[in-house]
Amino acid sequence: MTVQGLFATEASNLGKSARTRARLMDAAVQLFARDGFEATSVNEIARQAGVVNGTFYVHFRDRDEIAAAVALAIGQNVVRQLDEAMVGIEDAVERSSLATRRFIDLAASQPDWGAALVRAVLTFRDLRDSMIAYLRADLQRGVDQGLFTVAIDDLLIDTFASMTLGALAGRLRGDFGPEAGARVSELQLRMLGVPADRAREVCGRDVPALTLELAPLPKGLAKAG
Amino acid sequence: MTVQGLFATEASNLGKSARTRARLMDAAVQLFARDGFEATSVNEIARQAGVVNGTFYVHFRDRDEIAAAVALAIGQNVVRQLDEAMVGIEDAVERSSLATRRFIDLAASQPDWGAALVRAVLTFRDLRDSMIAYLRADLQRGVDQGLFTVAIDDLLIDTFASMTLGALAGRLRGDFGPEAGARVSELQLRMLGVPADRAREVCGRDVPALTLELAPLPKGLAKAG
DNA sequence: CCCAAATTTGGGATATCTGTCAATTGTGCC
DNA sequence: GGCACAATTGACAGATATCCCAAATTTGGG
Numbered sequence: 001m002t003v004q005g006l007f008a009t010e011a012s013n014l015g016k017s018a019r020t021r022a023r024l025m026d027a028a029v030q031l032f033a034r035d036g037f038e039a040t041s042v043n044e045i046a047r048q049a050g051v052v053n054g055t056f057y058v059h060f061r062d063r064d065e066i067a068a069a070v071a072l073a074i075g076q077n078v079v080r081q082l083d084e085a086m087v088g089i090e091d092a093v094e095r096s097s098l099a100t101r102r103f104i105d106l107a108a109s110q111p112d113w114g115a116a117l118v119r120a121v122l123t124f125r126d127l128r129d130s131m132i133a134y135l136r137a138d139l140q141r142g143v144d145q146g147l148f149t150v151a152i153d154d155l156l157i158d159t160f161a162s163m164t165l166g167a168l169a170g171r172l173r174g175d176f177g178p179e180a181g182a183r184v185s186e187l188q189l190r191m192l193g194v195p196a197d198r199a200r201e202v203c204g205r206d207v208p209a210l211t212l213e214l215a216p217l218p219k220g221l222a223k224a225g
Numbered sequence: 226m227t228v229q230g231l232f233a234t235e236a237s238n239l240g241k242s243a244r245t246r247a248r249l250m251d252a253a254v255q256l257f258a259r260d261g262f263e264a265t266s267v268n269e270i271a272r273q274a275g276v277v278n279g280t281f282y283v284h285f286r287d288r289d290e291i292a293a294a295v296a297l298a299i300g301q302n303v304v305r306q307l308d309e310a311m312v313g314i315e316d317a318v319e320r321s322s323l324a325t326r327r328f329i330d331l332a333a334s335q336p337d338w339g340a341a342l343v344r345a346v347l348t349f350r351d352l353r354d355s356m357i358a359y360l361r362a363d364l365q366r367g368v369d370q371g372l373f374t375v376a377i378d379d380l381l382i383d384t385f386a387s388m389t390l391g392a393l394a395g396r397l398r399g400d401f402g403p404e405a406g407a408r409v410s411e412l413q414l415r416m417l418g419v420p421a422d423r424a425r426e427v428c429g430r431d432v433p434a435l436t437l438e439l440a441p442l443p444k445g446l447a448k449a450g
Numbered sequence: 451c452c453c454a455a456a457t458t459t460g461g462g463a464t465a466t467c468t469g470t471c472a473a474t475t476g477t478g479c480c
Numbered sequence: 481g482g483c484a485c486a487a488t489t490g491a492c493a494g495a496t497a498t499c500c501c502a503a504a505t506t507t508g509g510g
Contacts, residue, residue, distance in 0.1 A: 016477070017487065039263030041467060052489050057469060122347070125398075149421065155408050158395055159388050166387025167380070173350075176380055183380050191416040196374065242457065266497060277459055282499065 005029060006110065006212065007073070021059045023049040025073070028066050033115035037067050037123055071120035074113055075127050077212070078106060079134055085210055092142030093194055097202050099138060100164050100188060101181035102210055108171045110212040118169050121161075132157050142192060149193030163188055230254060231335070231437065232298070246284045248274040250298070253291050258340035262292050262348060296345035299338055300352045302437070303331060304359055310435055317367030318419055322427050324363060325389050325413060326406035327435055333396045333403075335437045343394050346386075357382050367417060374418030388413055 004012075005026025011018045027048035031040040042063050046056045060066040082102055089095050107114035121128045135157050142148035150156060167184040170176040176183075182203040189199035229237075230251025236243045252273035256265040267288050271281045285291040307327055314320050332339035346353050360382050367373035375381060392409040395401040401408075407428040414424035 015486095020487080036261070036263050038261050042469085043467060053468085054470075054490075055488055058487070062468080150412070150415070155392070155395065155401055155405060156412070158400070159391055159409055159412055162387045162391025163384050166384055166391075170380065170383055175383070180380060184384055187375070187381065187384055187416050190375070190418065191412050193415065193421065196418065245457080267499090268497065277461095278498090279460075279500075280458055283457070287498085 006113070017059075020049075020051060020055065024051070024056060024059055024066065025070055028070050029074070029116045030112050032067065032070065032119060033112045036119055037063075067120075068124070070116065071124050071127050074117050074120065075131060078103070078113075078117065079131065081106060081210055081212070083134075092138060092145050092147050093189060093198065093202055095138045096142065096189060096192070097182075097185045098207060099135070100167075100185040101203075101207050103164060104168045104171060104181040104184070105178070105207075105209045106212055107168050109209070111172055113212055114168060114172050118165060118172065121165060128161075132161055135160060139192070147192075147194060150191070160188055160191075231338070242284075245274075245276060245280065249276070249281060249284055249291065250295050253295050254299070254341045255337050257292065257295065257344060258337040261344055262288070292345075293349070295341065296349050296352050299342050299345065300356060303328065303338075303342065304356065306331060306435055306437070308359075317363060317370050317372050318414060318423065318427055320363045321367065321414060321417070322407075322410045323432060324360070325392075325410040326428075326432050328389060329393045329396060329406040329409070330403070330432075330434045331437055332393050334434070336397055338437060339393060339397050343390060343397065346390060353386075357386055360385060364417070372417075372419060375416070385413055385416075 004023075007022035007025040007029075008019065011022035014022075024045060027045050028040070031044055031048060040063070042056050043053055045063075045066065046053045049056075056066075060069070082099060085102055086095060086098055089098060107117055121131065136152065139148065139152045139157060139160065143150075143152055163184055167176065167180045171178075171180050186199045186203040189202065190196055194202075229248075232247035232250040232254075233244065236247035239247075249270060252270050253265070256269055256273060265288070267281050268278055270288075270291065271278045274281075281291075285294070307324060310327055311320060311323055314323060332342055346356065357379075361377065364373065364377045364382060364385065368375075368377055388409055392401065392405045396403075396405050411424045411428040414427065415421055419427075
């Protein structure tokens with residue numbers, strides 16, 4: 001596996017069309033992350049992917065379509081991995097802390113994906129809404145368990161998400177180090193009404209970091225180009 | 226005063242060059258707010274300002290220069306008005322609540338300016354840093370007064386700012402109503418360690434709203450076109 | 451009121467972008 | 481190995497962008 005992106009790696013054992021599509025998506029991720037959606041042209045995506053302009057239009061109708069495809073894929077993969085990593089954890093305080101910390105570490109493990117995700121969440125309402133829905137259950141659980149003493153509504157959830165995204169953005173800018181996830185998670189717990197010493201204790205524990213990978217490949221293949 | 230923007234209003238009694246420049250800046254604010262910096266062309270700014278393309282380049286070297294000018298002016302004006310509205314308030318809890326609530330209400334009172342401000346803070350590091358510096362003093366004051374029980378560092382301040390900006394963005398999207406400022410301020414105070422009942426009490430009080438206006442004009446002029 | 455200086459205009463040279471299509475090349479199935 | 485079909489190429493038309501500049505217009509001090 002060379003420096004190719006995650007999509008291309010995943011598609012490396014598929015047909016040519018899928019591989020080209022994956023390279024276009026990897027190129028789009030990089031450029032979206034660096035320049036934003038609006039500033040990225042179809043031409044540039046094609047050039048970065050090493051194909052000619054016309055090829056792009058075989059795979060995507062226009063820039064919006066590839067943007068949606070990329071945003072959806074990133075969002076789904078991050079949520080899926082987070083979900084898998086949290087099965088069996090019942091305590092809402094633990095879940096909240098794990099979700100925030102792993103989300104940040106996961107997205108920061110692939111800066112291009114992380115930056116594209118931040119931009120996508122700010123740009124695409126659908127993506128934001130779907131990721132926010134994921135949060136609601138955990139926060140409500142904390143209220144049901146009597147651990148959070150705050151009303152769970154859209155504003156609370158949105159604010160919680162803003163804190164997480166802000167810390168992720170700071171990490172991607174290089175302003176914060178790996179401790180950012182634990183720190184912001186502690187602040188979130190305090191906000192929710194968890195006693196300060198419990199918040200500190202939970203966030204002081206190490207969590208094993210995840211690294212971003214796509215849905216696992218079929219069997220024992222996954223050879224490199 | 227017609228529907229002209231704030232810059233043009235301010236410049237209405239100045240020379241022609243200043244007025245044209247102001248109209249370009251108003252146009253840029255509107256377009257940046259609607260489409261973002263990257264997606265806005267110089268052509269479009271000039272058209273929206275009612276001048277011909279070439280005129281733009283008399284006043285600004287390129288799009289980045291007008292973006293910086295607009296971001297700086299918006300930031301300075303918002304900070305100046307906030308500052309003026311808080312003289313004489315000593316209690317850090319009150320100051321924190323007032324700052325958040327007035328910031329949000331102020332920026333929401335002129336949605337174009339608000340949206341441009343949100344985008345600018347996310348785009349221009351200088352602007353973010355200067356607005357964040359403004360926060361630090363108030364948060365540190367709260368620690369000194371024994372009211373906040375959290376360490377004041379870059380991450381805390383950045384997180385506090387993310388919460389405020391997130392709530393502002395939600396208001397501009399129409400997701401939240403005028404109560405958003407008070408709600409998020411209460412969450413911030415809880416995060417900082419203010420007891421929940423005191424946070425609720427402070428944020429339950431009404432604050433007189435400010436409306437955005439630029440530095441006052443010289444004397445009794447300010448005629449409308 | 452007049453004129454020099456300041457300002458704006460309109461259009462042009464050049465570059466890039468989008469989206470399409472006929473022609474070419476490559477793939478994989480039989 | 482060869483063939484039918486899928487995928488890619490490269491070029492192009494039309495739109496729009498940037499940046500520049502000589503000519504025309506407007507401004508404001510004398």
